[in-house]
Amino acid sequence: MDTPVKIDIKDLNLFIGKNHILKDINVTIPEKKITVLLGQSGCGKTTLLKSMNRLIDLNNQVRVSGSITIDNEDILHTRKDITKIRKKMGLLSQRPYPLPMNIYNNIAFGLRISGRKNRINLDKRVERYLRQAHLWDEAKDRLRDSASSLSIGQQQRLCLARGLAVDPVIILADEPTSALDPISSMAIEQMFTELKQSYTIVLVTHILQQALRVADYVIFMYLGEVIEQGPAHEVFTNPKNVVTRQFIQGNFS
Amino acid sequence: MTDRRIRIIEEGFFRVLMFFSTSAIVMVLLLIIISILVKGLPSLSWEMISQTPRGGFYFGKEGGILNAIIGSLYLAGGSTLLAFAVSLPVALFMNVHLVKKVKLVNTVRFLLDLLWGIPSIVYGAFGFTVMVYLGLRTSLLAGIITVTLFIIPIMIRAMDEIMKTVPRGLLEATYSLGSTRSETAYRVFFRQCFSGIITAILLAFGRGIGDAASVLFTTGYTDRIPTSLSQPTATLPLSIFFQLSSPIKEVQNRAYASALILTIIILIISVLARVFERRYFKHKINF
Ligand SMILES: Nc1ncnc2c1ncn2[C@@H]1O[C@H](COP(=O)(O)OP(=O)(O)OP(=O)(O)O)[C@@H](O)[C@H]1O
């Protein structure tokens, strides 16, 4: 690969209880590109994303080995403050989980806990991130309403704006368009392609068309293993693995 | 009999069962409220709630129970505050900081449930033993401490039950924004669980203000309004108890008036708490 590597995962094995969920994962994720993670439901995509910002720590049954290196630091075994590592990444979970606050504070929360409390500055940044997530026009007149008053698709965009607000360098997006109509999905895709100027993006999707549209780099997973990875045009035009080929040709069973 | 017929009979049976048990409960509640109203309302007067007793609590038909009203408010208010200061951090700690220590937390829950099950008179006896050991006399402070001990398990477990329902995803979302455990606990969990926390406080307050056994040996009883923590203090449940055991009919009726006052106090506090909740914490997410 000619672009610099942002995330380097080596020999990652992850067990939940007795189940071997991630098997010998070796992948590299290039900086300031969109890497799309594809694979059947249940193959471990979400688990891989959660390993990258150490959310797997919250599960007492998880055992993990190997390494995940971000900016020359093995974040799996670091003794450094874990909150610093998490702030490097904005996570968009598969289902939106807005915070129990109003819309404004959902975005200001991340800013405040990082010590940015200046009111005028907050206002500006809240507006900026809401615009980036294409939510500003719908939300600008109801910033003081509960986040729960938003529709699921709007909540998803709110969570995106909230994730951007902590100034991450990496965006981990787990099916960010699963609750959106095609037009809003396209807007989000468009936004991701704009964001890759300044962020490294890992995007999980089920939609092959979406992957074709946005991916620079593709990782295929199957039953907890990475079966193929490489630049998008190579993998899509000339898949080496038989399962990948089936998936791309649309007769995946 | 066909399958369909059995299901129709089953449906009918449970409907009748539910109807009778629901109406039985409503009837009993109505009966309690009506008997308190019928016997209590005639004796309820401004004098009752604005004066201290005259003529002793067995025979006194004069004066009021202001001593017990104030005493109970001090006692229940003080112990609810103390218990809250302990219970909220503990409940949050169990559900946020110890989220990985499932076994430990479940053991703690089990122990708290045991403590919840111990009758309040045992807490009273325990408090009394400690007082005797320390050479203290019955006092407001001893009562507050005893009642605090006995409502803490109730408050923690009631808060804990609500916090258990917070979805893992919200915890993950909060952490992924880079918040520490304490920020997660006090800024997110606290808000999400606010109405449940209010319920827990009200539950504990209700138990504290309505309990006679735990204060019997520890706070004692007096006709005066306490002016310091070291004085014995009257409480509503005990005043009801003493008035009911009086041989004089009028004094007995005053017990019902006292019960009415106790009920009204709890009603007012509950309504105030709910208004406060609606006003300031309305952003709970329903997942
Ligand atoms: N907390 C958990 N406890 C036990 N097993 C889990 C847990 N979380 C995930 N798993 C298992 O790990 C495997 C991978 O799950 P994961 O959520 O990563 O799949 P996924 O690829 O994201 O699927 P989907 O596309 O449906 O979201 C699944 O078999 C799942 O059952």
Ligand SMILES: [Mg+2]
């Ligand atoms: Mg998933």
